[in-house]
Amino acid sequence: MCRHLAYVGEPVRLADLLLTPPHSLLRQSWAPRDMRGGGTVNADGYGIGWYAGDPEPVRLRRVGPMWTDAALPGLAGSVTTGGVLAAVRSATVGMPVVETACAPFTAGPWLFSHNGLVRGWPSSVAGLAGRLPVTDLLLMDAPTDAALLWLLLRARLTAGEEPAGAVASVVTEVAAAAPDSRLNLLLTNGSTIVGTAWTHALWVRARPGAAVVASEPYDEDPSWREVPDGHLVTATPSSVDIIEVGAR
Numbered sequence: 001m002c003r004h005l006a007y008v009g010e011p012v013r014l015a016d017l018l019l020t021p022p023h024s025l026l027r028q029s030w031a032p033r034d035m036r037g038g039g040t041v042n043a044d045g046y047g048i049g050w051y052a053g054d055p056e057p058v059r060l061r062r063v064g065p066m067w068t069d070a071a072l073p074g075l076a077g078s079v080t081t082g083g084v085l086a087a088v089r090s091a092t093v094g095m096p097v098v099e100t101a102c103a104p105f106t107a108g109p110w111l112f113s114h115n116g117l118v119r120g121w122p123s124s125v126a127g128l129a130g131r132l133p134v135t136d137l138l139l140m141d142a143p144t145d146a147a148l149l150w151l152l153l154r155a156r157l158t159a160g161e162e163p164a165g166a167v168a169s170v171v172t173e174v175a176a177a178a179p180d181s182r183l184n185l186l187l188t189n190g191s192t193i194v195g196t197a198w199t200h201a202l203w204v205r206a207r208p209g210a211a212v213v214a215s216e217p218y219d220e221d222p223s224w225r226e227v228p229d230g231h232l233v234t235a236t237p238s239s240v241d242i243i244e245v246g247a248r
Helices: 016-017 026-030 072-078 123-129 134-138 147-158 163-177
Strands: 003-011 046-050 056-063 080-088 105-107 110-117 184-190 193-197 201-207 210-214 229-238 237-243
Touching: 003 016, 003 026, 003 072, 003 110, 003 184, 003 193, 016 026, 016 046, 016 072, 016 080, 026 080, 056 110, 056 210, 080 110, 080 184, 105 147, 123 147, 123 163, 147 163, 147 184, 163 184, 163 193, 163 229, 193 210, 201 229, 201 237, 210 229
Parallel strands: none
Antiparallel strands: 003 080, 003 210, 046 056, 046 080, 105 110, 110 184, 184 193, 193 229, 201 210, 229 237
16 A cells, blocks of 8 residues: 545645654655554655646656655755645555656646556456557556556546546546455645545545645644545545545
8 A cells, every 4th residue: 555645725834744744654654553464664655746836847757765865855855846646656556666667747737646456457457458548558657556546547537537526437447347455546736635544544634725635633723534435535625525436
């Protein structure tokens, strides 16, 4: 399993989201609270995507543990942004530990992350992969379930599907092909977050002018609320909507 977080709203320093909270994503890289049998630490790389004024985000990915990157505190302390998606990785056994396997994945204005695993990989989803253009598969970031989920979602977004519907469709399709998969997805374009709780925890916190969706709360603020399993959350700086995706 992995840990991930997305934020939209009033500009904040990356450090104040990812490094300084008492149970920050940095701490979750070595002391997560809720892995649910999916590993013990998230030491197989990390990634951060943020919006710096252009529609397309800036992205940083590293293959080592977040806590070993001596340059990160300086960078995170100097970057202020109103949209972020970040993740720390615990690689599934048999999948490569390489920089390109780390979330976030990106195309155009989108940032994407997957926390979980696809059961029976890769044969269980070979039929779904076969619907994609061969060139997309050849250029896939890495031979991992997360990278394929991104291709499936990206195809729907490119075809004009609205984000929440596209995410819900990918989750239900993959869950049907690969039962008992953990499909906890995050998608953002810097102004809206779409996330799914599917066989794992997901939390949302909304305040005036800002929203955060995360695998685990990063502080003790009582406004955090858990997204029920089998549900999808759409969050903006002014609203939070939670709907059922399917029965678990």
